[in-house]
Amino acid sequence: MPKYAMVIDQRRCVGCMACVVACKTENGVAPEHFRTRVVETVEGDFPKLRMELRSELCNHCDHPPCVNNCPTGASYKKDDGTVQINRTKCVGCKACLAACPYDARYMDPDKGYADKCTFCEHRLKEGKEPACVGTCIGKSRIFGDLSDPKSAVSKLLRENDASVRIKEAGTLPRVYYIRKLGKAE
Amino acid sequence: MEIAITGTNAVTYPNLHIWDWRIAIYLFLGGLSAGLMVMSSISNLRKGKDVAMDKACCVRGPLIAPLILAVGMFFIWLDVERKFNTFWFFLTFQPLSPMSWGSWGVGIIIPLSFCYGLSTVPEEMRGMLKYDILKLLSAKLHPYMRRLAMINFGLGIFLGIYTGVLLSAFVARPLWNSSILPLLFLNSALSTGAALLIMMAKRPSVKLFFTKIDIWLIFAEIVIIFLFFYGHYTSTGPQRLSIMPFFSFTSEYFFYAASIILIWILFPLALVLKLMEVKEEHGDTLTSSQLFKMKLSAVMVLLGGLIIRLAFLYAGQLSRLS
Structure with missing residues (x-):
């Protein structure tokens, strides 16, 4: 059974938002809502500033x-490690x-x-990668199987110092970030 | 499809707004019902009770408690997005989900509490029950009234704690994610339950009995609220930030600052009024001024309970880990 994960190489993101568009088109995401987003943050004191582009999903x-808080079992963890939603069971309790x-x-x-990102479950079934990964022009988003040591994600995680978001929440995320920011200029 | 894709970020979508006043009303009514269940159980279990004289506490209180909870449930049903899918709550049990515990718990509490209510109706008052089936049930359950009262006491405590656990289980919301919150909500539930019975009771001695209970509960509530904020202030960055809306006197957070000021006025004032009440000489009947003070302090406690639910529910949604 695969263990799907995504690596976001922030060094390669150009902030083109193609991933956001691809996701919305592929999944018919409702207006004003997003399954993925690219957050732009600016750090430092003027004039020494630097920008971070961080894809979130x-x-x-x-x-x-x-999943733990879902009262009906509509949110569940699949064997492949992805978190999915059984929409029939969802009561909309939020x-x-x-x-x-x-x-x-x-x-x-x-x-x-x-609703939320499903890692494009329907595409995975067809052997394709998620729409955001397929469309990423900078190859900033890399998707693969962690249980395969030869996969691109395993290799990247081995060779780089990757981190996860809000580690202290103890949720053990499957989306990893390779973050290397230059000096503020 | 939108023409402009901006992405959701800290600027365009700064805060979570998922639960509104309907959930706050549910939490308040759930707590009030829990408090009423506990206090009416005490009424029926304590020595020296006189059902004919204490009808409000011993009979009406137990009968009203499940109705208040049912009204609260109606408000949560109003908030649920897929109203006709709510049967899914009862087709599964998710042991890690507080909401699953709550839906099953409330599903059990309402009928049991109603049975307890019926069991408290003495024979001479059964005529007030409208339907024959209710009269029959009341007669059958009456011999088990004390046992049902004990069960009801435990269920009331469970319900009071549950309304707090519902929020405190979310690690993502630092304001709610505290083990003190369920205690605060339980304390507030008991206090509001006692306050309602003070308003409903007819005999001065019963009113004073619940007033004395409420004095301890209000005192405990003030201490718990202080410890809650102190605990958050001395905790991690996100938890410290999460209480700041209560202490920021800007227009954006006016509601939260006002709510904490109101709480700090209402509870101590209610406490002082209640302390004055118990120190006064009381005859068989209360003077209009004594009645006014009792009712005013009870209203203050009820109002404080509602403000706590509203303020904590909204402020919790402003808080986040990152």
């Missing part, structure tokens, strides 16, 4: 608080939205269920 955590430290979930305004 569902972290498909190994200890997912959204507990998973409150539980997610990454604010990765939203309520579908038309259907009323909670």
Whole structure:
């Protein structure tokens, strides 16, 4: 059984937002909502500033608080490590939205269920990579199987100092970040 | 498809806004019901009770408690996005989800509490029950009233704690993620339950009995609120930041600062009023001024309970780990 994970190499992100567009198109994400986003943050004191571009999405955590807090079992962890939603079972109580430290979930305004990134589950079944990964022109998003030591994600994690978001939440995310920021200029 | 893709970020979507006043009302009514269950159980279990004289505490209180909870449930149902899917709550049990515990818990508490309410109706008052089935049930359950009262006491404590655990289980919301919050909500639930019974009771001695209980509860509540903020202030960065809306006198956070000021006015004032009440000489009937003071302090406690739920629910959604 694969252990899917994503590595985001922030050194290669150019902030083109193609991943955001690809995701919305592929998954028919409702207007004003996003399954993935590119957050732009500026650090430092003027004039010595530097910008960070950070792609954010569902972290498909190994200890997912959204799954633990779901009262109906609609949110569940699959054997391949991805966190998915059974939309039929979702009652729209919004507990998973409150539980997610990454604010990765939203309520579908038309259907009323909670929604989020699925790592493009339908594409994975066809042997394709997620839409955001396929469209990334800078090759900043890399997707693969952690249980395969030859996969691109395993190799990147071996060779780089990767981190995860909000580690102190103890959720054990499956989205890793390779972050190397230059000096403020 | 939008023409402009901006992404959701700290500027465009700064805070989570998922639960509104409907959930706050549910938490308040759930707590009030829990408090009423506990206090009415005490009424029926204590020595020297006189059902004919203490009808409000011994009979009406137990009958009203499940109704208040049912009204609270209606408000949470109003908040749920897929209202006709709520049966899924009862087709599974998720042991790690407080909401699953709550839905099953409330599903059990409402009928049991109603049975307890019916069991408290003495024979001479059964005529006030509208339907024959209720009269029959009341007669059958009456011999088990004390046992049902004990169970009801435990269920009331469970319900009072649950309303706090519902929020405190979210690691993502630093303001809520505290083991003190369930204690605060339980304390507030008991206090509001006692306050409602003070308003409902007819006999001065019963009113004074619950007033004395409420004095201890309000005192404990003030201490717990202080410890809650102190604990957050001395904790990690996100927890310290999470309480700042309560102490920021800017227009953005006016509601939170006002709420904490109101709480710090209402509870001590109610405490002083209650201390004055118990020190006064009381005859068989209360003077209008004594009644006014009792009712005013009870209203203050109820108002304080509602403000706590509203302020904590909204402020918790402003808080985040990063």
